[in-house]
Amino acid sequence: MKLKIKKKDRVIVIAGKDKGKTGEVTAVMPKENRVVVSGVNMIARHTKPSQVNPQGGIIRKESPIHVSNIAHIDPKDSKPVRVGFKMVKDQKVRFAKRSGEVID
Numbered sequence: 133m134k135l136k137i138k139k140k141d142r143v144i145v146i147a148g149k150d151k152g153k154t155g156e157v158t159a160v161m162p163k164e165n166r167v168v169v170s171g172v173n174m175i176a177r178h179t180k181p182s183q184v185n186p187q188g189g190i191i192r193k194e195s196p197i198h199v200s201n202i203a204h205i206d207p208k209d210s211k212p213v214r215v216g217f218k219m220v221k222d223q224k225v226r227f228a229k230r231s232g233e234v235i236d
Contacts, residue, residue: 135162135199136215136226141235142197144212145172147201153222166196173197207233 136142137157144154150172159168175195183187203212208231216229226235 135160135165135167137163137167137199137202142205143159143167143169143202145169145197145201146203146212147174148197150197153215161196164196165199167199167202168194168196169202170194184217204228204235206230 134194135170137160137175139160140152141155141157145151155171157167161167172194172195173195177190177191177193179185179188185191200212205211206213206216206228208228211230213228213230215226215235217224218227219225220234227233228235
């Protein structure tokens with residue numbers, strides 16, 4: 133299944149514990165239908181001391197979130213929006229269905 137979300141897209145969380153938070157997509161995993169969004173779905177990992185991290189301790193990082201729980205942010209009014217595809221000058225582009233604004 134092809135995702136309508138790409139790296140560096142601005143998205144908002146529409147479901148789950150981080151509902152309402154916004155961020156930028158930092159990684160896309162199309163086979164798992166998941167994306168990593170900066171500052172969203174934070175987890176704590178307890179790590180042993182190692183050569184890379186001699187201190188060890190608790191490290192906080194983002195974990196993947198399912199694509200059904202996020203939505204694009206409309207470039208015009210900063211609200212959640214669905215995305216469609218259309219042809220512009222023989223090129224396929226993504227556009228916001230709410231305002232018709234081109235996302236790419």
